Amino acid sequence: xxxxxxxxxxxxxxxxxxxxxxxxxxxxxxxxxxxxxxxxxxxxxxxxxxxxxxxxxxxxxxxxxxxxxxxxxxxxxxxxxxxxxxxxxxxxxxxxxxxxxxxxxxxxxxxxxxxxxxxxxxxxxxxxxxxxxxxxxxxxxxxxxxxxxxxxxxxxxxxxxxxxxxxxxxxxxxxxxxxxxxxxxxxxxxxxxxxxxx
Amino acid sequence: xxxxxxxxxxxxxxxxxxxxxxxxxxxxxxxxxxxxxxxxxxxxxxxxxxxxxxxxxxxxxxxxxxxxxxxxxxxxxxxxxxxxxxxxxxxxxxxxxxxxxxxxxxxxxxxxxxxxxxxxxxxxxxxxxxxxxxxxxxxxxxxxxxxxxxxxxxxxxxxxxxxxxxxxxxxxxxxxxxxxxxxxxxxxxxxxxxxxxxxxxxxxxxxxxxxxxxxxxxxxxxxxxxxxxxxxxxxxxxxxxxxxxx
Numbered sequence: 179x180x181x182x183x184x185x186x187x188x189x190x191x192x193x194x195x196x197x198x199x200x201x202x203x204x205x206x207x208x209x210x211x212x213x214x215x216x217x218x219x220x221x222x223x224x225x226x227x228x229x230x231x232x233x234x235x236x237x238x239x240x241x242x243x244x245x246x247x248x249x250x251x252x253x254x255x256x257x258x259x260x261x262x263x264x265x266x267x268x269x270x271x272x273x274x275x276x277x278x279x280x281x282x283x284x285x286x287x288x289x290x291x292x293x294x295x296x297x298x299x300x301x302x303x304x305x306x307x308x309x310x311x312x313x314x315x316x317x318x319x320x321x322x323x324x325x326x327x328x329x330x331x332x333x334x335x336x337x338x339x340x341x342x343x344x345x346x347x348x349x350x351x352x353x354x355x356x357x358x359x360x361x362x363x364x365x366x367x368x369x370x371x372x373x374x375x376x
Numbered sequence: 377x378x379x380x381x382x383x384x385x386x387x388x389x390x391x392x393x394x395x396x397x398x399x400x401x402x403x404x405x406x407x408x409x410x411x412x413x414x415x416x417x418x419x420x421x422x423x424x425x426x427x428x429x430x431x432x433x434x435x436x437x438x439x440x441x442x443x444x445x446x447x448x449x450x451x452x453x454x455x456x457x458x459x460x461x462x463x464x465x466x467x468x469x470x471x472x473x474x475x476x477x478x479x480x481x482x483x484x485x486x487x488x489x490x491x492x493x494x495x496x497x498x499x500x501x502x503x504x505x506x507x508x509x510x511x512x513x514x515x516x517x518x519x520x521x522x523x524x525x526x527x528x529x530x531x532x533x534x535x536x537x538x539x540x541x542x543x544x545x546x547x548x549x550x551x552x553x554x555x556x557x558x559x560x561x562x563x564x565x566x567x568x569x570x571x572x573x574x575x576x577x578x579x580x581x582x583x584x585x586x587x588x589x590x591x592x593x594x595x596x597x598x599x600x601x602x603x604x605x606x607x608x609x610x611x612x613x614x615x616x617x618x619x620x621x622x
């Protein structure tokens with residue numbers, strides 16, 4: 179079969195890629211199975227990579243990949259280009275699904291403290307974010323760069339929150355740090371990443 | 377909680393790290409506060425960026441079929457069977473000679489600043505390197521922006537795998553003798569030191585180095601403050617940062 183190797187998330191690396199993603203998502207909303215297949219070929223490796231990073235188990239990660247693309251299929255019509263790139267949206271769906279499974283696996287009592295799912299339940303916005311404000315490939319590199327340069331103690335807090343879906347209190351319990359310290363450090367770390375955005 | 381308290385909670389809200397009670401309070405506030413909505417939109421770009429940072433992993437080949445089967449069986453939308461293999465989008469590489477004129481012009485201006493810096497210091501080898509990097513067909517430019525600890529600082533780098541890396545910065549705050557600026561190239565999640573930056577009396581710094589032949593194309597360049605002598609990996613505040621373009 180003539181199939182390209184799955185590549186990483188194309189976070190709008192260039193206008194052409196982001197534009198292609200948008201065309202594909204609109205085609206999916208109109209019921210095109212081919213468009214889902216192409217989105218999978220473009221983003222499947224990133225979805226699988228992130229799921230694997232969160233869950234650490236290939237079988238569970240594969241289930242998340244299936245869930246995510248089924249959700250893309252069902253909810254493509256709700257994708258809002260003013261809020262994020264297609265890549266950003268797919269990543270958000272992936273993280274939500276993966277953390278849901280992580281919590282289910284842990285059988286934790288606080289499964290209701292779900293990760294905010296902004297596209298499924300969008301916050302009302304008085305002034306929609308302009309298209310230019312969505313995630314660009316350059317943003318991704320900048321955030322990645324800042325994350326790489328963060329001191330380990332700050333980066334690990336971001337990772338506990340992002341990849342494990344832990345809240346402030348849960349991070350404090352996990353690390354033994356005082357709650358106030360967790361809050362301050364996480365805020366500082368996010369502030370550093372935020373300043374990296376152009 | 378005051379508006380300022382709530383706004384200060386937005387980074388954790390965007391990450392989903394607030395405990396449930398706080399999450400509800402902040403969500404309610406954001407619904408009616410345009411300022412917090414705008415801030416949250418920016419923070420959500422940061423959160424998206426964190427997720428995009430995870431390394432892609434090629435899934436097992438059989439998974440593609442399972443995903444598409446599941447979609448085909450999903451009652452969510454009526455699937456239009458198009459009866460053909462999907463057309464694959466191929467990456468498009470942009471030849472250097474298609475570089476827009478404006479960018480070419482800015483290369484020349486930036487080169488002039490670098491030439492000046494090295495000329496003042498009488499560094500002929502560095503000047504030759506600047507010249508070679510600028511003329512290299514694989515040159516990429518990275519503009520670095522000052523971060524919180526040095527908001528006014530700016531930097532510009534030119535990177536060529538074949539010819540090396542040249543960098544200049546301005547408006548760097550003076551450091552105590554126990555600290556030094558260090559330049560890093562960042563590829564994926566790995567930061568690699570490109571060297572220490574000695575500042576002149578006016579906060580300027582420049583550097584020209586060769587690269588190993590297998591140097592990966594950087595995703596970003598950053599400058600941090602490190603203990604004198606530099607660090608094997610970054611430890612202290614980020615002073616400036618810039619991501620490579622396409």
